[in-house]
Amino acid sequence: MKGQPPLSPRRGRILEGLLANMAVVTAAARVLGSSRGLGQDGLLLLRRLGVRGLAISHPQRQQQRFSSLDDKPQFPGASAEFIDKLEFIQPNVISGIPIYRVMDRQGQIINPSEDPNLPQEKVLKFYKSMTLLNTMDRILYESQRQGRISFYMTNYGEEGTHVGSAAALDNTDLVFGQYREAGVLMYRDYPLELFMAQCYGNVSDLGKGRQMPVHYGCKERHFVTISSPLATQIPQAVGAAYAAKRANANRVVICYFGEGAASEGDAHAGFNFAATLECPIIFFCRNNGYAISTPTSEQYRGDGIAARGPGYGIMSIRVDGNDVFAVYNATKEARRRAVAENQPFLIEAMTYRIGHHSTSDDSSAYRSVDEVNYWDKQDHPISRLRHYLQSRGWWDDEQEKDWRKQSRKKVMEAFEQAERKPKPNFSLLFSDVYQEMPAQLRKQQESLARHLQTYGEHYPLDHFEK
């Protein structure tokens, strides 16, 4: 049934047992005469057959249902049996939820039946999206160090989570991100020019220069504009999924967040709402080991984020986030079922944040260079995919060299163009607060214009469009 969770094996067994017992009682009643109930003899017979507690013991109580059901819990709040042994459930963090992967660290398929067998063109698009993102990250990070943009956040090490998941979605599926999902936009062919425009806040920025760098948004590509407060997007994504369900849109909503943001109240709110309101949403958690300087051991004490899903009644899985095929497979299946069954799915993609949190962070203050190098050299989504490509004969060192040169050139061109463009006219400071500009705000806008007429020399007007 659509929207109904399948009967758990345990519940199914109980039901089976009940039905079997009922069948025996009915048969016994026929044998012994059903008009007055089974009486003591009937009871004994049934007990010998191993049917416990279902027999009607007194004729007067014939109207009552099977008496042992009286002893079953009736609480509306939980579907469970009684237990008479005092036992606390032990959280299992030593052997937590296993991590699904398709490729080993050398990019070799482990179980051929899990290989998605994607065509060469598609896998090459994966590779080029990840590497182009990586190249753009290096150049924009550097540009911040040189004072050309104010701020930047890199995606090093997490490219696989972005591209694998984005590739498994339809282009019209709505994306709510946190801030480290630029690869999703990259995969959806968001032009370099627009990435740069947002980072520079120049006239071409769709966001009109209002936010810090990396706060991308694109209506055309169904990527909701990023905001700085963490986890606020989670209940919003759930609402959007509910509306998509009502509209019979056959769309899924995907919501990205980090393992740190998952500690926020909004995350709890979002999970609970998605499950109770039966929303077609994929919760995608990038567990990259750190929330700025806070390691996961200080973020949570349970078995990560995947283990929380079942607590809400949400289908959950943990995957190797550095294995782009594993991410792809899990997201693909989650998408199919979320839309078909109108229920949420939780994917926890284990990965590692190779870069600093942002240009305002120096992570050598809280982790060793060796640790970072391990991930960079031994378990990187890009190199694993490259090994896969090479083993298929779809890529070689020559192409690698060419592509590096080409992608670097593309990025540099876009970068230089973006830098040359002016910022938007200062009047854009005032628009879009409301759909219509209120009278008071218009007065303020006019007041600034007058002010600049007298004091304009003290303002960077040359960098702004006239």
Add this chain to the structure above:
Amino acid sequence: MAVAAAIACRLLRLRAAGAGGHWRRLRGAGLPRGFLQPASAGEDAAQWRRVAHFTFQPDPEPLEYGQTQKMNLFQAVTSALDNSLAKDPTAVIFGEDVAFGGVFRCTVGLRDKYGKDRVFNTPLCEQGIVGFGIGIAVTGATAIAEIQFADYIFPAFDQIVNEAAKYRYRSGDLFNCGSLTIRAPWGCVGHGAVYHSQSPEAFFAHCPGIKVVVPRSPFQAKGLLLSCIEDKNPCIFFEPKILYRAAVEQVPVEPYNIPLSQAEVIQEGSDVTLVAWGTQVHVIREVASMAQEKLGVSCEVIDLRTIIPWDVDTVCKEECFLNLEAPISRVCGYDTPFPHVFEPFYIPDKWKCYDALRKMINY
């Protein structure tokens, strides 16, 4: 259990009736004699808790919107919601306990009429309710979220201020949540105390990007709520709970709009301007009569209606600072949380407003 419920219902009715002699009726209701001794000070001791600090003044029946019906404030809200769900197939109503009709009966009948996918309960989580509502609105559907009491809006403060209010601006108008309306019961009710009496509009009054609206009557409530729902910006609509049943007037059955960001001059005057919103409008109306009668002072009474963006032009001109003959006087509750038994002393009642006016005249 049914018997106890019946007795409880009778008790509630008696309490609501507020008339004297209720002790006699209690005995008649089948409770044993002496179960409850009458209060030592007689009827007066219980009476003072039931007298409201204002008298609701209904406006004359509106003639320009077609057929009207006698409605109290919660019924006017239901009517507005009914109209909205009928007109707009994307509109949904959600929040705690809205499915059975709501703790203040504002959503009675709507789930049966429009279906459980359109009028539904959410888990008990205000930040979730507002965040969820924002998400619905981002897709373009109409979201009407209920917060059970304005006192509980604070968990949603981040979603309202940091997200809803800034959605359009920060995205360069690529995205917005304009089709979100948040409704919440608001203000003092006689016995609500710390957590069922708050008027938190001031916390939102300096948040560009949202609109905050407070109606004074059923007719105003329906028209303003419809405007909020249709407005292309996220709105918070605070409903004075003390007026839910106490305010009754003729309200048009069909939908109609009262414009936002427009104050209403209820009474013109020449000596003193009195500005208020919600329940307090009825207090200052009475103060205006008192001023006329006892002091011969002519008062202009203004209902602000929209708190942000507010109608500056109706209330004052920029130059008015030089034309004031006395400093502006603000009469409000004291700088304390809203108390329980001390409510009669706490609220800015007509005597305090009248006294402030008198001092102003004599400045």
